[in-house]
Amino acid sequence: MSLSRFSQLLALYGPFGRVVILTEMPSSLAVDARGLTKVFSKGAVRALDGFDIEVPIGQVVGLLGPNGSGKTTAVRILSTILQPDAGSAAIMGFDVQKQASSVRRVIGLAGQYATVDENLTGTENLDMVGHLCHLARGTVKPRALELLEQFGLSDAADRPVSTYSGGMRRRLDLAAALVARPPLLFLDEPTTGLDPQSRLGLWDVIEALVKGGTTVLLTTQYLEEADRLANRVVVIDSGKVIANGTPAELKRDLGATVLELTLADDASATTASEMLKDLSTKVTHVDGNLLELTVEKGPAVAAEALRRLDAADMPLLGLSLHEPSLDDVFLALTGQKTEVDTEALTASTGRKGRKAKETS
Amino acid sequence: MTELTITPAPSLAGSSRHALSDTWTVTKRNLIRTRRVPEAIFFSSLQPIMFVLLFRYVFGGAIPVAGTTYVNYLMPGIFVQTMCFGAIQTSIGLAEDLHSGLLERFRALPMSRSAVLGGRTTADVFRNVFVILLMTIVGILVGFRPEGTIFTYLAACGIMLLFSYSLMWGFAYIGLAAPNAEVAQLMSFPLLFPLTFASTAFVPLSSMPGWLQGFAANQPVSVVVDAVRSLMIGGTYYSPSSIWKAIAWSVGLFLVLAPLAVRKYRKA
Ligand SMILES: Nc1ncnc2c1ncn2[C@@H]1O[C@H](COP(=O)(O)OP(=O)(O)O)[C@@H](O)[C@H]1O
Ligand SMILES: [Mg+2]
Numbered sequence: 001m002s003l004s005r006f007s008q009l010l011a012l013y014g015p016f017g018r019v020v021i022l023t024e025m026p027s028s029l030a031v032d033a034r035g036l037t038k039v040f041s042k043g044a045v046r047a048l049d050g051f052d053i054e055v056p057i058g059q060v061v062g063l064l065g066p067n068g069s070g071k072t073t074a075v076r077i078l079s080t081i082l083q084p085d086a087g088s089a090a091i092m093g094f095d096v097q098k099q100a101s102s103v104r105r106v107i108g109l110a111g112q113y114a115t116v117d118e119n120l121t122g123t124e125n126l127d128m129v130g131h132l133c134h135l136a137r138g139t140v141k142p143r144a145l146e147l148l149e150q151f152g153l154s155d156a157a158d159r160p161v162s163t164y165s166g167g168m169r170r171r172l173d174l175a176a177a178l179v180a181r182p183p184l185l186f187l188d189e190p191t192t193g194l195d196p197q198s199r200l201g202l203w204d205v206i207e208a209l210v211k212g213g214t215t216v217l218l219t220t221q222y223l224e225e226a227d228r229l230a231n232r233v234v235v236i237d238s239g240k241v242i243a244n245g246t247p248a249e250l251k252r253d254l255g256a257t258v259l260e261l262t263l264a265d266d267a268s269a270t271t272a273s274e275m276l277k278d279l280s281t282k283v284t285h286v287d288g289n290l291l292e293l294t295v296e297k298g299p300a301v302a303a304e305a306l307r308r309l310d311a312a313d314m315p316l317l318g319l320s321l322h323e324p325s326l327d328d329v330f331l332a333l334t335g336q337k338t339e340v341d342t343e344a345l346t347a348s349t350g351r352k353g354r355k356a357k358e359t360s
Numbered sequence: 361m362t363e364l365t366i367t368p369a370p371s372l373a374g375s376s377r378h379a380l381s382d383t384w385t386v387t388k389r390n391l392i393r394t395r396r397v398p399e400a401i402f403f404s405s406l407q408p409i410m411f412v413l414l415f416r417y418v419f420g421g422a423i424p425v426a427g428t429t430y431v432n433y434l435m436p437g438i439f440v441q442t443m444c445f446g447a448i449q450t451s452i453g454l455a456e457d458l459h460s461g462l463l464e465r466f467r468a469l470p471m472s473r474s475a476v477l478g479g480r481t482t483a484d485v486f487r488n489v490f491v492i493l494l495m496t497i498v499g500i501l502v503g504f505r506p507e508g509t510i511f512t513y514l515a516a517c518g519i520m521l522l523f524s525y526s527l528m529w530g531f532a533y534i535g536l537a538a539p540n541a542e543v544a545q546l547m548s549f550p551l552l553f554p555l556t557f558a559s560t561a562f563v564p565l566s567s568m569p570g571w572l573q574g575f576a577a578n579q580p581v582s583v584v585v586d587a588v589r590s591l592m593i594g595g596t597y598y599s600p601s602s603i604w605k606a607i608a609w610s611v612g613l614f615l616v617l618a619p620l621a622v623r624k625y626r627k628a
Contacts, residue, residue: 079468081465101470104469104470111465115391115460115462115465116465117389119393119397120392128385128386128389130389131381131382131384131385132470132471132475133471134381163504180470188409
């Protein structure tokens with residue numbers, strides 16, 4: 001590990017002719033943030049409220065939370081764009097406030113909204129970033145072409161970005177973050193707003209990067225995304241960490257099966273949720289005509305639920321029992337009052353993905 | 361197992377080592393944008409051309425000037441006015457970059473902190489050089505006949521460019537302070553109208569009411585117009601003191617406006 005990291009750092013710093021001083025460091029954390037706090041609008045909004053996160057080198061950590069929970073604020077602070085009001089953060093051992101310029105040399109950032117220049121071509125965008133990262137002169141162009149190739153943008157390389165589709169922009173944005181081969185990558189909602197196919201494509205790209213040794217901190221509202229990409233998940237709500245663990249651990253903590261009932265209409269789903277409340281261990285959730293309950297002893301409870309609904313003469317259109325997904329985990333942690341961005345959730349492949357798991 | 365960390369060698373204050381090359385990279389990027397949207401430069405050139413035609417053929421006949429033709433009197437004013445209005449582009453460009461999120465990307469790069477503003481203003485100086493060339497040709501077509509040598513003409517251009525450069529930093533501040541590009545543009549006009557019209561750009565000082573003359577004679581746009589006229593036309597308009605005053609105004613404005621803009625950029 002230490003040897004590969006050493007060569008990784010040399011690969012990064014060697015070509016620029018920087019003198020590298022190597023010192024012993026006790027930890028192996030790419031990101032180590034403690035008690036980050038950020039208030040906006042003169043204290044009216046606490047975007048982050050004592051937020052902690054650790055990302056071990058070589059791992060992918062997913063920062064999962066609904067819209068407005070503070071994900072972007074955290075990423076902006078960790079990438080030196082924003083100053084925290086309290087707390088501290090170290091990136092590869094560098095303090096984000098006191099050693100910002102060192103931090104900037106080891107990170108790549110793909111923001112929530114693709115921040116590439118509309119009027120420049122793909123090549124020009126990557127060239128610009130290459131120069132601004134101070135790559136050696138002769139390597140700027142080859143690196144740009146290599147990335148365009150890697151991201152399937154070669155054909156569009158010399159077209160202005162204004163003619164790109166959303167998915168192409170995202171890929172170019174990610175390519176721009178990779179120009180200097182940073183060992184640590186921040187991806188802020190990398191697939192939000194993408195169609196399912198582009199999303200899958202981007203996941204493959206991210207997985208390939210991780211295989212190549214890149215450490216990734218990625219934020220997402222899509223539970224399935226964290227489930228698929230992340231070694232560890234940090235769940236954030238209202239600027240605070242509310243859970244932290246591997247996807248499997250989070251599901252185990254819920255310690256339950258999810259019973260999903262499809263009723264005739266929205267109103268009967270609500271009625272049913274009242275009727276069946278006592279059967280649920282943690283969560284009862286209504287989404288349209290869909291009712292979800294976290295239950296113990298799945299089959300027995302399902303049978304009881306069927307009996308009650310039958311007695312009340314409420315027809316059932318569908319029933320399923322499944323292992324909790326991160327979707328359910330999130331629901332259990334934040335309850336129903338949380339302002340989950342419903343639009344984003346329905347747009348997510350989360351539901352489809354879960355269906356796929358049920359049938360398998 | 362030991363882990364390794366790196367400490368950058370204590371080099372020349374990190375990013376400032378690259379200040380010039382980074383500024384040039386951002387300048388090139390801004391120039392590419394200008395080239396790619398030629399409509400912008402076409403229509404922004406159209407306006408000063410219309411001003412030339414309007415004053416040369418419509419108002420000019422009614423404005424008596426001493427010692428030279430009206431078109432000779434007019435052109436230095438047009439040059440300076442065009443550059444002042446051109447500085448709006450500085451504010452629009454920065455507002456666009458700020459609100460498109462591009463400045464966020466720049467902020468997370470190991471680039472020089474001064475390159476964004478430096479690159480914006482440098483690109484705008486290039487644009488002004490183009491504008492001077494274009495307006496010189498238009499002027500000559502409608503009868504503008506500068507006196508003096510090529511060197512005095514170039515010196516006049518240098519003074520205009522210097523002044524416009526200083527002004528751009530003020531507009532950079534506006535661009536970073538405005539909620540969006542349109543508002544940046546709207547915020548710029550109320551500043552520019554009194555400065556360019558209550559000046560000696562189009563009409564002689566003596567034609568204005570007494571209370572206005574004090575302002576009009578000493579405000580920076582007039583001073584620069586007088587300096588340019590002194591170098592381009594000379595004769596009655598020869599005024600070495602206005603040249604020094606124009607340079608002093610430009611340097612002074614730069615020293616005040618640039619730190620303001622830089623501070624705004626750091627906080628934006
Ligand atoms: N620049 C800002 N000014 C005021 N409020 C902000 C600003 N940035 C974020 N916020 C607020 O902080 C909270 C967290 O925002 P954000 O970090 O963008 O959340 P997320 O990325 O999880 O959607 C939200 O309530 C948001 O409105
Ligand atoms: Mg966000």
